[in-house]
Amino acid sequence: MTTNTSDTDANTLKAEEWQVRKELAAAYRLVALFGWDDLVFTHLSARVPGPEHHFLINPYGLLFHEITASSLVKVDKDGQVVASGGLSRVNPAGFTIHSAVHMGRDDxxxxxxxxxxxxxxxxAHRDGLLPLSQTAMLCLAHLSYxxxxGVALNLDERERxxxxLGDKSMMMLRNHGVLTAGKDVPETFTYLxxxxxACEIQVKAQSCGPVHMPSEQAVRTTAEQSQSLGSAAALTWPALLRLLxxxxxxxAV
Structure with a gap:
């Protein structure tokens, strides 16, 4: 009996896509669990395995704690819906931001x-993220601005x-929010x-009065130690799934 290679490849891609869907749905619910959501706004996305330039994003209208693997919307690089599990509208600002990174960074x-x-x-802080904590110092080498x-509806903004972002994994969107990018959902959520x-610690520290700054040597040393920060996902993601x-x-449905 012979096996059709193309059918095997297609089944493998379907299985890989379903795994990404489950991970991304979990990330949405974890954002809600940590209290980082904003009603139906903001967005997380993931690249769909395969030769097409497709990625998954939330349907515009669901709260993050409602997201499931099957409810995620698949769109192409032009923002056109390829497949949906019900609601098919996506946030246009989400498409602008996420398509920029997915199209500009193969990794x-x-x-x-x-x-x-x-x-x-x-x-929105004039000085941005400061090295006020070990956590912040682990982030600084990975951070851009x-x-x-304005609301990210202008596709021309994607180039800028x-x-x-460059080759960084974290970015402060000035007066707007935060963004992280990684090789997969577990790594990207760990960066997030x-x-x-780090942001939460800084807000609390600065609300208490004058802050103590570490030495420049300590900042440099921690930056060097942070190069493998994304690899922490191997430990954090399974634990986060158990929490969820x-x-x-x-x-995962």
């Missing part, structure tokens, strides 16, 4: 963008956004967690 398997209050607060240009935690399974299961 970006996932992209996550939030309007969480502490992240927006630090994006992009100036606010990807230019400002570190960046949001205990608090808000049902995302």
């Amino acid at each position: 970006a398997g996932a992209v996550m963008h939030l309007h969480a209050a502490d992240g927006v607060a630090i994006s 992009h100036e606010y240009e 956004l990807i230019r400002d 967690y570190f960046l949001m935690k 399974d205990s608090k808000n299961p049902g995302y």
